[in-house]
Amino acid sequence: MAAQPAPARLADSGINLTMAELAVYAAGLLSVAAGVMHLWAAPEHLSEWWGYGAFFLAAAAAQGLYGLALLRWPTRSLALLGVYANLALVALYAATRTSGVPFFGPHVGDAEAVGALDLAAVSAELGLILALIPLSGAHRSLASCLVPGAAQVLGAGLVLHLLRAGTHGSHDGLSEGWLLGAIPALPLSLLALLASAPLARSASSYLFGDDRGPSPRLLWALASAGTYAVAHAAAGAPASLVEAGRDAGVVLGVSSVVLFAVAALRGAPWEERRSFGLWHPRAFAGAAGLAAGLAVLAGPTIFGHDFSPSAEAQQAGGECNAGSANRSYDVAAVNVEIPFNRWGDLDPDGQVYVLQGDKEAVKNWHKPLAAEASQDSAENRRLRPRPLILRANVGECVEVQFTNELNDRQWGGRLTNPRASIQARGVSYNAQTSDGGAVGFNEDTSVPNTPGQNKITYYWRVPNEEGMHLFRSQTMSSGEEEDAGSNAHGLYGAIAVEPAGSAWTDPETGKPIYAGQGRVDRVTKDHGDPYVDADIHAPGAPSFRESAQLAQDYNEVQPGMVGHGFNYGTEPQRNREHHPLPDGLGEEVSLSSWGYGDPALIKLASGKATAESPWEPGKEDCGLQTRLEGKGSCYVSNVTHAYPNDPTKIRYAMAGVAETHVFHLHANQWLANPKDTAAFDASGNTRKDPGSATLDSQTFGPGESFTADLLYGAGSQPGTVGDSIFHCHLYPHFAEGFWSLLRVHDVREDGTTKTPDGTKVREVKPLPDRNAPAGPSAENPGFPRFVPASTAGAPRRPRAASRSPTPPTRRRRSTR
Known part of the structure; x- marks a missing residue:
């Protein structure tokens, strides 16, 4: 049977033939026009994501072919199909311009801007629907x-x-x-x-x-x-x-x-x-x-x-907002290649929180210094990547201005256009504005990495007691034991809560840790080890050393390889086994700094190490010493420094997501309940009844933290000099690099001395209310220089290295 012309096929509908013809031709032309506009927009969307481009190409092809088919076969069923399909496209357009892009792709949830071309396309689709309705009988x-x-x-x-x-x-x-x-x-x-x-x-x-x-x-x-x-x-x-x-x-x-x-x-x-x-x-x-x-x-x-009660009324200490904030920090989330040790272990997909003013200094940690500071994006500052430690005194309100500056592609392309946030544990905040997540009917308080949309401000009220509390992003959470999401790549930090009215100084420079008044966006030091170590000075109380040790299991120390460590540093046994010493075997040798350098050692401003070409300790040739009048060092390691009996608090926190760990510190002890601070009398000598057990090992798991307030200070009651290892007592984790050192110096270290392998010892400022130790001498060059050994082999057993506890002096500082 020969095909009838369009008017003949529509005659049985009872519709005026002339009007029917006009409707058919209008619908066909509008469908083709909408398809052409989708085709025009396809390259732009293809550059955003292949899925978006494929959708626009499919829509363009479908609308173009539909228009031609309608002109050839203008049936009721084909017209009804056009009504349904174009209603779906109009509904999708409305969703993308209001609630956001649905379903899939890197811009899910982002509302698209209205443009002239897309308005023209949706107008054509609405006109097409109006033309098809009478033809379809719908x-x-x-x-x-x-x-x-x-x-x-x-x-x-x-x-x-x-x-x-x-x-x-x-x-x-x-x-x-x-x-x-x-x-x-x-x-x-x-x-x-x-x-x-x-x-x-x-x-x-x-x-x-x-x-x-x-x-x-x-x-x-x-x-x-x-x-x-x-x-x-x-x-x-x-x-x-x-x-x-x-x-x-x-x-x-x-x-x-x-x-x-x-x-x-x-x-x-x-x-x-x-x-x-x-x-x-x-x-x-x-x-x-x-x-x-x-x-x-x-x-x-x-x-x-x-x-x-309102969210504000439920907050401890009253409302915390811009008007009541005691401190303000300017924080960014950025991508940094994180070095873990001198053997070439490095996470190329590292993600870190950093103060805005330190961003370039952390990113450029490995870049050689420029001839002129003005020629370098960090002005020749070089800081080792470390977890960000913010500080506040008890009960304070803290403002955190956060910017998501992560790259569009993460983890080799497994994640694109990431959202990020900061959620702190252990502090109080308004969950509707400062949670850092998308929970219930609350607004999403994470932010995308899109410029102009990537900023948010959080407000936290810290507790009324000392301690340390982790924070992390709520947007790129863990997937499985060995795929811990952003945690495995370093996107975590902590806020340390200090005694009321205390001031905080850098133990290496003696300057305040953070620069600026009111809004803080950088540390004061120009190179070395930022954030984790501090000297804390509280009114009417002894000053003390503080070291934040953020532990992490299942770091991604290389693509596809995981490890354990502290503060983005790990020293796995496998690396040292590949470089055996000629005259020694066993744990005492493999853990020694004599033959291998200090644990988790990295070199600043000197390029990147590899397994084939690791950094050699003692080659102070990066140029930082010249900038700092001979006191600077190219090297930063996982060593915490103190003098004998310095009051010392090590604040541990488990940023990992996998397991519970048992941490053990040699030659030192602390109380199970950190609130039992009255371990000494007013003279600093006589032990009181602490009211809780004495420990040298403590168990804690993911998200937990504790403070080891060392009894009698660093080196315990004898004032033991030397290296005290702290490590996970699960030996497989120990062997995977889960250890660091507390080094107690017996002579004044002013930044000019060296370890036996030639590495400069960083300066250790004496606490202001304690007597400074004497400087090195021929009779006592100081630890570890008094040990008779060669850096090419195993060390000999040193002489006894302890001293009587040194009580704090009675003098008071006139300034902080």
């Missing part, structure tokens, strides 16, 4: 869906708006938060109703033997509401499956109530429309049922805040 179905579709959109949108306003304090009015948010979802609502109506009618006839009455109407309401709820949750670009399920549940409940009320009043879409008076019992019952249903669904959340 005008009656669409008209019957307009009222319930609008009611569904407005009802569900209103409840979602009220729920969010009641839980995270949104101040958007009804016009901004409800109407402007709900109206773009109308195409999606109509599509859900059109798709579900024939299915619900067929199911009603099968199940109930009739498609009229309360049961078919209820089935239609549930089917339509379920379809819309799933589509709405997916198009809303939820941050998590939990959020998607929450939104879908709310929309399902509200839409079911709204649609059943509409069906009770007007009938199902396929039923003959019924009329009713406003005061008709059926209308009154429907309105009352609708109000009761919405009250049950939304009432507890909307009005619950009237019967519970």
Whole structure:
């Protein structure tokens, strides 16, 4: 049978042929035009992500071919397909410009800007839908869906708006938060109703033997509401499956109530429309049922805040905000190649928190110094990458201004366009504004790495007692034991809480640790080891050494290789076994600094080490000494420094996510309860009853922290001089590099002396309320120089190296 022309095929529809022809040609041309515009935009979206580009190419091809097919075969079924497909595209466009890009890709959740080209394309699609409706015969179905579709959109949108306003304090009015948010979802609502109506009618006839009455109407309401709820949750670009399920549940409940009320009043879409008076019992019952249903669904959340204390009232110490902040830190999350030791172990995908002003100095840790400081992005500052340690005194309010500056591609492309945040444990904060995550109906307080959108400010109230509390990002969490997400790559830090009124100085330079008044964006030192070590000076109390030791299991020390360590440093046995010493074997030799250098040793401003070409200790040729009048060193290691009996607090925290560990410090002890600080009398000599057990090992697990307040100070009561190792007592972890040293010096180290292998010893400023030890002499060159040994072999046993405890002097400082 020969194909009929388009007007002949439309004659049986009863539509004026001339109008039908115009509608067909208009629809065909509009479809082709929309396809051309999608094709024009495809390269731009392809550059963002291949999936976006593929979608635009597929849409362009489908719309172009559809327009040609419609001109050739203008059937009702083809016209109806066009109505459904273009309604879906319009609904997707509305979602991407309001709630954000749904489903997949690097820009999920990001709302796209409205442009001239996309407005033209969606206008063509709307015109196409209007032209296809009479051709498809769907005008009656669409008209019957307009009222319930609008009611569904407005009802569900209103409840979602009220729920969010009641839980995270949104101040958007009804016009901004409800109407402007709900109206773009109308195409999606109509599509859900059109798709579900024939299915619900067929199911009603099968199940109930009739498609009229309360049961078919209820089935239609549930089917339509379920379809819309799933589509709405997916198009809303939820941050998590939990959020998607929450939104879908709310929309399902509200839409079911709204649609059943509409069906009770007007009938199902396929039923003959019924009329009713406003005061008709059926209308009154429907309105009352609708109000009761919405009250049950939304009432507890909307009005619950009237019967519970506000988030601010629940915060310890009162409200913490910009007006009450005692301190402010400017923090960035950046990518840095993290070196772990001199043997070439390095994480090329490292992620760290850093003070803004230290960013370039940390990134450039390995770069040789420029001839002129002005020619270097860090002005020739070189800082070893370390976990960021912020500090506050007890009870203070801390402002943290955070910027996500991570690269677009992370971990070899496994993660793109990452969001980041800071969430602190152990401090109080307003969970609606400073949580660092996307929880419940709270706003997402993480930020993308998109410039202009990548900043947020958090406020924390620290506890009223000393300690250390970890923080980390809530956005790139752990995947499995050996894939610990951003934690494995270094994106963690801590806030140390110090005694009331205390000042904090750098133990190497004697200067305040942090530069600036009010807003802090860098440390004062120009090179070396930032953040982790400090001298703490509290009014009316002895000064003490503080060392923050952030432990991590399953660092990614090389791509595909994991290790254990402290403060981005690890010294696994495997590296030292590849370089055996000629005259010694065993643990005493493999852990010795004599033949191998200090643990987790790295060299600044000297390029990167490799397994084939490790850094050699003692080659002070990086240029930092010249800048610092001979006192600087190219090397930084995992060694904590003190003088005999210096009051010392080592604050441990487990930033890892895998296991519980037992940490053991040789030659020193502390109390199980760190609150038992009265271990000495006023003279500093006589031990009091501490009230808790004395330990030299303590167990702690992921997210936990504790303070080892060393009894009698560094070196314990005898004032033991030398290296005291601290390590995990699980030997496989020990062998994987989980150890560091506490080094107690018996002579004054002023930054000009060297270890036997030629490495400069960093300066150790005496605590201001203690007598400084004498300088090195011919009779006592000081540890480790008094040990008769060669750096090419195993050391000999040293002479006894201890002394009587040195009490603090009575003199007071006039300045901090």
